[in-house]
Amino acid sequence: MRVHDFVMPVGPQSPAIKEPILLKVCLEGEEVQKVRMVTGYTHRGIEYLLEGKNPDQALYVASRVCGICSITHERAYVRTVENILGYDAPERVKAIRTVLFELERMQSHLLWAGFMMHEIGLETLFNYFWREREKVLDCFEKITGGRVHHNINKIRTLRYDMEEEDPEFILQQVRSVARKTRDYYNDCMKEEVVVSRLKNVGTIPKSMALEWGLTGPIARASGVRIDTRKIDPYDWYSRIDFEMAAGKRGDALERLKVRLTEVMESARIVERVLSGLPDEKIPPHSLSRVEGEGHARVEAPRGELFYYLRFKNNRVERAKIRTPSFSYMKILEELLPGMVVGDVPVIVASLDPCFSCLERVLVEKNGRVEELREKEFRRKYSCPG
Amino acid sequence: MTFKKSPWVFVFHGAGCNGCNLEVLAVATPRYDVERLGIVIKHSPRNADILVVEGMVNKKNADRIRTVYDQMASPKVVVAVGACAVSGGPFAESYNHAGPLDRIIPVDVYVPGCPPRPEAVIDGILKGVEVLERASKG
Numbered sequence: 121m122r123v124h125d126f127v128m129p130v131g132p133q134s135p136a137i138k139e140p141i142l143l144k145v146c147l148e149g150e151e152v153q154k155v156r157m158v159t160g161y162t163h164r165g166i167e168y169l170l171e172g173k174n175p176d177q178a179l180y181v182a183s184r185v186c187g188i189c190s191i192t193h194e195r196a197y198v199r200t201v202e203n204i205l206g207y208d209a210p211e212r213v214k215a216i217r218t219v220l221f222e223l224e225r226m227q228s229h230l231l232w233a234g235f236m237m238h239e240i241g242l243e244t245l246f247n248y249f250w251r252e253r254e255k256v257l258d259c260f261e262k263i264t265g266g267r268v269h270h271n272i273n274k275i276r277t278l279r280y281d282m283e284e285e286d287p288e289f290i291l292q293q294v295r296s297v298a299r300k301t302r303d304y305y306n307d308c309m310k311e312e313v314v315v316s317r318l319k320n321v322g323t324i325p326k327s328m329a330l331e332w333g334l335t336g337p338i339a340r341a342s343g344v345r346i347d348t349r350k351i352d353p354y355d356w357y358s359r360i361d362f363e364m365a366a367g368k369r370g371d372a373l374e375r376l377k378v379r380l381t382e383v384m385e386s387a388r389i390v391e392r393v394l395s396g397l398p399d400e401k402i403p404p405h406s407l408s409r410v411e412g413e414g415h416a417r418v419e420a421p422r423g424e425l426f427y428y429l430r431f432k433n434n435r436v437e438r439a440k441i442r443t444p445s446f447s448y449m450k451i452l453e454e455l456l457p458g459m460v461v462g463d464v465p466v467i468v469a470s471l472d473p474c475f476s477c478l479e480r481v482l483v484e485k486n487g488r489v490e491e492l493r494e495k496e497f498r499r500k501y502s503c504p505g
Numbered sequence: 506m507t508f509k510k511s512p513w514v515f516v517f518h519g520a521g522c523n524g525c526n527l528e529v530l531a532v533a534t535p536r537y538d539v540e541r542l543g544i545v546i547k548h549s550p551r552n553a554d555i556l557v558v559e560g561m562v563n564k565k566n567a568d569r570i571r572t573v574y575d576q577m578a579s580p581k582v583v584v585a586v587g588a589c590a591v592s593g594g595p596f597a598e599s600y601n602h603a604g605p606l607d608r609i610i611p612v613d614v615y616v617p618g619c620p621p622r623p624e625a626v627i628d629g630i631l632k633g634v635e636v637l638e639r640a641s642k643g
Binding site: 190247 | 517
């Protein structure tokens with residue numbers, strides 16, 4: 121056996137990667153030669169589950185695509201349906217949706233920053249970031265009653281309105297989170313351990329980011345100025361002036377910078393929206409009747425989230441969900457070769473993959489599950505490509 | 506032999522939405538801090554006394570759950586966290602659902618919820634400790 125025939129499995133249940141995915145890493149000494157990704161451990165058949173449900177039922181399934189960005193999936197679903205209906209929500213609904221959306225981004229990035237620190241062995245910072253995240257979850261609990269799944273968006277409206285004392289509480293929490301995040305950000309950039317473990321690790325140059333169609337903080341860290349909130353504004357994003365965080369080098373350290381900057385920027389957006397919150401009644405909820413097809417995109421914490429829905433007889437006939445993680449998972453097979461094996465978990469974590477969002481296609485044959493790459497799938501099932 | 510002060514926990518991530526995953530991990534963070542109860546989240550099933558399973562059982566990870574369960578030393582306790590592990594939850598009608606969990610391995614404690622709060626997860630683990638105590642006394 122030659123040395124580089126040694127294949128080290130990372131996952132599917134591994135301390136290094138929190139979610140179930142299997143990376144078969146071929147090693148030559150310490151150096152990674154080749155990586156093969158095996159998915160399918162979190163496939164649940166969401167698109168199939170959406171089919172046959174009426175528009176109001178399907179909303180709950182859509183929010184269960186991902187527990188980290190539950191609001192984002194609800195919002196994308198609702199935006200798609202409202203696009204089909206040609207409906208424009210009242211200003212107060214839009215404002216509250218914007219607040220929820222930015223709170224979601226804050227908690228997602230803080231969670232990620234915690235994991236990142238955990239991967240490089242800084243357990244204290246992991247705990248600090250997660251302590252801040254709890255404050256954002258308190259805001260969620262105040263508005264929606266839930267910490268992870270909220271189910272607050274409804275077609276045309278919201279399930280609950282904000283209480284009178286809520287904005288003050290949210291402002292207080294969000295300001296405190298932003299202040300602490302700035303402190304941790306400064307600490308991270310000064311800390312030798314963080315910088316040496318993250319600098320020049322998993323670098324994605326701008327050309328590569330464009331070629332792979334990356335979106336979200338990863339693309340912005342590589343210098344691609346793309347943000348769905350800017351190019352296709354919804355809710356209050358066209359009314360509010362906000363900075364797009366941007367990096368240049370495209371390595372893991374830059375991604376940390378971009379994400380922590382976005383946490384602080386999101387806090388500012390929340391402050392601005394709450395200061396101009398319109399005082400009006402939100403419309404009551406009623407069942408919707410939807411026909412036809414439509415699509416929409418929103419800026420999830422990880423990048424662009426795309427929904428396509430087709431309704432027939434007031435039932436979902438076909439749903440297609442393209443999550444941001446989908447565009448950057450295959451890039452791992454190109455990023456990892458040449459790196460040392462100790463950096464594998466760092467690079468995987470630095471991309472902030474969400475495998476629950478990611479997994480869509482699974483083919484079962486003779487009781488055996490097989491996963492197919494896009495090309496094989498097209499050939500086998502003769503899909504036009 | 507007593508487990509009361511030192512149950513070690515292994516968390517199995519099934520095919521979930523990550524929601525329960527986050528709530529289980531949140532119990533180790535400052536606000537809930539389970540280490541005050543002696544509970545430590547371990548990364549190897551061979552060292553663990555309690556197996557926490559969150560997420561749905563699908564056709565691909567059913568074998569993995571069985572393997573992890575077999576790797577644990579007796580006495581051992583299984584805690585099913587979240588609607589997906591308990592019954593399949595919102596994904597029960599999926600073509601890829603191979604559970605619920607108690608069809609794959611014996612389950613001692615059920616923690617329902619979508620997702621359950623961290624307090625509920627801690628309570629579930631502590632109920633698991635009681636089961637362990639009873640099992641070790643025979």
